[in-house]
Amino acid sequence: MGRGTSTAPDTYPRMDGLGHTQVSQFRRALDHTMVGAYAAFAEDKKGSLEPGKFAELITWHDNQYTVIMEDILKLTIDLTMVGGEVVHQV
Numbered sequence: 001m002g003r004g005t006s007t008a009p010d011t012y013p014r015m016d017g018l019g020h021t022q023v024s025q026f027r028r029a030l031d032h033t034m035v036g037a038y039a040a041f042a043e044d045k046k047g048s049l050e051p052g053k054f055a056e057l058i059t060w061h062d063n064q065y066t067v068i069m070e071d072i073l074k075l076t077i078d079l080t081m082v083g084g085e086v087v088h089q090v
Contacts, residue, residue, distance in 0.1 A: 028065050029065075033047050034048055035047075054083065055081055055083065055084035056081060056083065057079075057080075058080050059079040060075055060076070061075065061076040061078045061090070062075050062076070078090045
């Protein structure tokens with residue numbers, strides 16, 4: 001493959017033509033999980049779902065990556081897990 005070509009998912013921000021940065025949903029999920037754990041020097045404990053790591057996660061009722069920012073606090077959570085145990089479920 002030549003320079004600038006890749007088969008990996010689009011992970012880099014790009015401009016939308018109006019001066020706004022667009023970030024792929026894959027990149028946002030990666031930043032919220034693995035990149036955050038790495039930045040906190042905790043990638044051996046969290047950031048991905050693997051045996052031996054904390055199993056703390058939530059599932060949203062709506063897509064938090066497509067909602068407008070003014071509505072982000074109105075989103076509902078369908079499931080919350082802490083330490084591998086379900087602590088909230090709708």
